[in-house]
Amino acid sequence: MTALIAESIGQLRIAIDPSGSRIDELAFRSANEIIDRGDSLIIVDAAGCFEPARVTHSARIGAIDPALLLKKLRVLPARSAAELEDIILHQLEFTCDRLGTQHVLITDPLSGLYDPTLSTRDAARMLGRIKSMLETFAMNGFEIVLVCRRDESEH
16 A cells, blocks of 8 residues: 555655746746656746747747647646636646646746735735645645746845
8 A cells, every 4th residue: 555655646846947037948948858758747837938929939949849849738827826826726637637647837936926915924825725735736646846936135
C-alpha cells in the first residue's frame, strides 16, 4: 500500500526569475521543457506571459514551437486574484482531466494578491485556500510549477 501512495505523489515546485523582470522567458522555458518531454500542460497565466501576441513573438524567435504548443497547451488567463482562486479551486482539475494531463504551470501567482482594493486579510485567506488546493493536487500526483518574480524591494 505504501508503494501505491508513493507513486501518486507529485511535486509542487517554485521557479524564481533571477532578474525579477523577465518572468515570461522563464515561463516559456519551463513550458517548453514539459512539452518537449511529450507531456501536455495547463498554464494558469496570472502574469499575461501567454497572451497570443507574446506567444507569436516567442514562436518567431524560436523560443517555442507553435504547432506543438497548440496541441499540448491550454492557457487559463487569471487577470485578478479572484480569477486565480476560482481557476485553481473550481476549474483546474476539470481542465486537467479534459486535456489528460497532471502538469500545471502557474505564472506569477502572487502578483494579484497585491491589489490595493483587496484587504490584507482577504489576500491572506485567498493565498491559504490556493496553497491548500495546490498541495492537494500535488499529493494526488500533479506536477505543479509556480513561476515567480524575485522581490527586489528588500535589496
